[in-house]
Amino acid sequence: MKHTEKIKMSLKGIQHTYYSATGEETKAIEDISIDVKEGEFLAIVGASGCGKSTLLNIMCGMFAPTKGEVLIDGESIEKSDHKIGYISQTDTLLPWRTIESNVALGLEIEGIKKEERIKRARELMKTSGLEGFEKKYPFELSGGMRKRAVIIRALAQNPDIIYMDEPFGPLDVFTREKLQGEILKMWMERKNTIIYITHDISEAITLADRIVLLSYRPSRIKAEYIVDIPRPRNIEECKYDPEFLKLEKQIWSDIKDELRFDDTEEEEEKAWIKRS
CATH class of the missing domain: 1.10.8 (Helicase, Ruva Protein; domain 3)
Known part of the structure; x- marks a missing residue:
């Protein structure tokens, strides 16, 4: 499916810092700017704790960034009356x-x-x-x-926009692949703009038009990739496409330096939202 060249959403210089109850700072996001085209399927990937969920929650207006702005069709998200959908990890x-x-x-x-x-x-x-x-x-x-x-x-x-935060994480691989196919089918029919958060590189390549790789905290855009695999895509077969294998290897090479054994982002975010 070809999406239009119209910019549906823009992130302008997004920064975000969490503050603990004792006033300690944790800078989660550092100067992220992204334009998302209307009808585009954008995947955002990164290692655990890099700020993916924080960024998504800012994009959908759940809370305001420390600095920067989110625009939908050129208007501040605070003033926009566009319909958005949100699919989280939980039931x-x-x-x-x-x-x-x-x-x-x-x-x-x-x-x-x-x-x-x-x-x-x-x-x-x-x-x-x-x-x-x-x-x-x-x-x-x-x-x-x-x-x-x-x-x-x-x-x-x-x-107008559907945000998905690792929606298939808890499911087995067979159910996940079946639902991936259904997401693609519905998206091809409806042409909604989708912003999809995942830590699964294979899933990102299977679904997306474009992939944004985030660095570790404070999160910046480390790389962007165009997924040049023809649509419609067969979930079972596209992972054997030479372009798929080439892109998967490249992203793994780029992400390996970002891996950390630190899962503090989610707890920091929950505590911050609770205090807000």
Whole structure:
């Protein structure tokens, strides 16, 4: 799929510093600027603790950066009324609601009439292989099926931008590859802009148009790569493409110096958000 040359989102000089309860500073992000084109599938990769999730949360407006700004269609994210979707690592289905009512939740919040929102939810469930499970509850579905429901819930509102934070991390490799295929199919049909956080280089190459590699903390853009593998892509076959193997080798070579045995980013972020 070819995306347009229109810039959908821009990060301008993003910096972010966390402060501990004792006032100690941890600089997470140092001067990151990225332009994301409309309809582009952008993957952001980096070693654990490099600031990927912090950057994503700034991009979707969950909190403001210490310095810099986020623009959507040239407007500050604080003023923008664009629809965005967010798919996290965790299972965010509401256990007391049926699957169809979970999928329709965003439409309900928007004020869409019940008949229309259930119709749209069921159409998405059918295309994603969840037909017949409309009246089931989350505990009655497998992990892969629940994740599928989370994905189509984000798609139900047809958001301009979808943010995904390592959505398939907890799943087995077979379920993960199947869901990767479904993400690509839905993206090809809808042409949403997707920003995808992952530590899995293979996954990034399989899905993305472009990959941004972040350095270790304080995070900067270390390298960018264009994924020159034709679409549509077959999940099982594209990893044997010579371009795939060449790019995978290059990214591994570039990332090996960034590896650290330090997982403090997530705890720092949670503590900072709690205090905010």
